[in-house]
Amino acid sequence: MAFDKHLFQNIITEFTIDSDRLHQIAGDFRYDLRKGLEDVNQSSLRMLKSYVGLPTGDEQGEYLALDFGGTNVRVLRIKLLGHGKFEVVKKVAQPLRKPGEYDYVGEGSTAEEMFGFIAGLVDEAIEGDHTTKYLLGHTFSFPSEQTDLYNAKLIIWTKEFATKGVEGQVVNDLLKKALQAKGITNVEPTAVINDTVAVLLAAAYKQPNVYIGSIYATGHNTCYLESFEGQAQEPMILNLESGGFSKIIPNRFDLEFDKQSEKPGEQRLEKMASGRYMGELFGMAMAELLGEKGRKYDFTSIDMSNIILDESTARKDVAAIIKEHTGKELTGDDLTDVQKLASTIVVRSARVVTATYVGIIWQMAGGKPVQEQHIAIDGSVYEKMPLAKENIMRALYELLGDDAPKVDTVLENGGSGLGAAIAAAMSQK
Ligand code: BGC
Numbered sequence: 001m002a003f004d005k006h007l008f009q010n011i012i013t014e015f016t017i018d019s020d021r022l023h024q025i026a027g028d029f030r031y032d033l034r035k036g037l038e039d040v041n042q043s044s045l046r047m048l049k050s051y052v053g054l055p056t057g058d059e060q061g062e063y064l065a066l067d068f069g070g071t072n073v074r075v076l077r078i079k080l081l082g083h084g085k086f087e088v089v090k091k092v093a094q095p096l097r098k099p100g101e102y103d104y105v106g107e108g109s110t111a112e113e114m115f116g117f118i119a120g121l122v123d124e125a126i127e128g129d130h131t132t133k134y135l136l137g138h139t140f141s142f143p144s145e146q147t148d149l150y151n152a153k154l155i156i157w158t159k160e161f162a163t164k165g166v167e168g169q170v171v172n173d174l175l176k177k178a179l180q181a182k183g184i185t186n187v188e189p190t191a192v193i194n195d196t197v198a199v200l201l202a203a204a205y206k207q208p209n210v211y212i213g214s215i216y217a218t219g220h221n222t223c224y225l226e227s228f229e230g231q232a233q234e235p236m237i238l239n240l241e242s243g244g245f246s247k248i249i250p251n252r253f254d255l256e257f258d259k260q261s262e263k264p265g266e267q268r269l270e271k272m273a274s275g276r277y278m279g280e281l282f283g284m285a286m287a288e289l290l291g292e293k294g295r296k297y298d299f300t301s302i303d304m305s306n307i308i309l310d311e312s313t314a315r316k317d318v319a320a321i322i323k324e325h326t327g328k329e330l331t332g333d334d335l336t337d338v339q340k341l342a343s344t345i346v347v348r349s350a351r352v353v354t355a356t357y358v359g360i361i362w363q364m365a366g367g368k369p370v371q372e373q374h375i376a377i378d379g380s381v382y383e384k385m386p387l388a389k390e391n392i393m394r395a396l397y398e399l400l401g402d403d404a405p406k407v408d409t410v411l412e413n414g415g416s417g418l419g420a421a422i423a424a425a426m427s428q429k
Helices: 005-014 019-038 111-125 171-181 195-206 252-260 268-273 275-289 301-309 316-326 332-365 380-384 388-406 415-426
Strands: 060-068 072-082 085-095 134-140 144-146 152-154 187-193 210-216 220-226 236-239 373-378 407-411
Touching (some): 005 275, 005 332, 019 332, 060 111, 060 415, 072 111, 085 415, 134 171, 134 195, 134 415, 187 195, 195 210, 195 220, 195 373, 195 415, 210 332, 210 380, 220 268, 220 332, 252 268, 275 316, 275 380, 301 380, 316 332, 332 388, 380 388, 388 407
Parallel strands (some): 060 134
Antiparallel strands (some): 060 072, 072 085, 144 152, 210 220, 220 236
């Protein structure tokens, strides 16, 4: 079959963000940020307080780090050595869902089962030692309302999590209870941070001039250090929950997908940009091109990555991936069009994400010259998705113009674990 060229072109246009719109998004994001600092009800950003500033880089000691943010949970024993150095002594990792075996994130799962499982992983990380005292830092990558560094209540699940009995609860209380039930009384959870905060702490532990931390993976979100200039308040990292930014005009695929999602109306930017959702949008557009409007084929962002990477003349990988997911055999131009569609969705994602970074940079500069800085980013989309990094750089140039050379991005790989250990160390102050 050959795609309807007119329809194809329309879909590409719907997923394209030109320079004017890019500037508009960055400006709107900055506006929401400013509004949010004055009165959070006036903003689509949650502006959540983390009760932590930047580390000195000299934090030391051995800590437990629990990294709970997506389908994989990790518990690490980390030795902070100061001077930005650290050592991972032990690492335990397990998925929260193993098809056919267990599922702690689906509809039928409960808080008790989930935290019981996690407490079991903590036990493995301390190798059954129930005597040595450990402080535990917990990177919990969901929107949480904090009143101090320990006390974080889950506001709402994101990333399609559906476990019962966690929303509205203090997550570290659930963890403590589960640890106690296993006789683990020597591990004391003392800090909860968002994964974006963990990335920022980890990057700032190692180098100066980092004020923004971001996750660009299954989920997407960004935090930054708010200086609270001219106010009594000490500088503090704010978790924006930028995935909830709602001022980008959605296209009809975004609207339709949102309607069918676990939490309609929530996480509008995240549903346009993060790895969990790009494949879904691609699957909807593909169905329409195949004459099956309204259907959604299941593709993942890894499929999209493999589609984009196929440089063979016959686009053999593209054909195979499409056949596997849709049962359809495509040839010729259709295959390059499929690649173009995947690329366009990835490029859109990178552009909107960058617009939010620049909104923050403008807000931090407050009309003064933009500061030299590195934006710390962790996550599979940033790290591995073809076209992501280069389009972030391109969009930074488009938006920042002469200031662009002052800003770059750095990969903070595994920052969630290290950041949790740093937060545990900082909790002792
Ligand atoms: C969550 C954020 C998190 C991000 C990246 C989003 O779904 O709401 O809290 O930082 O995913 O993991």
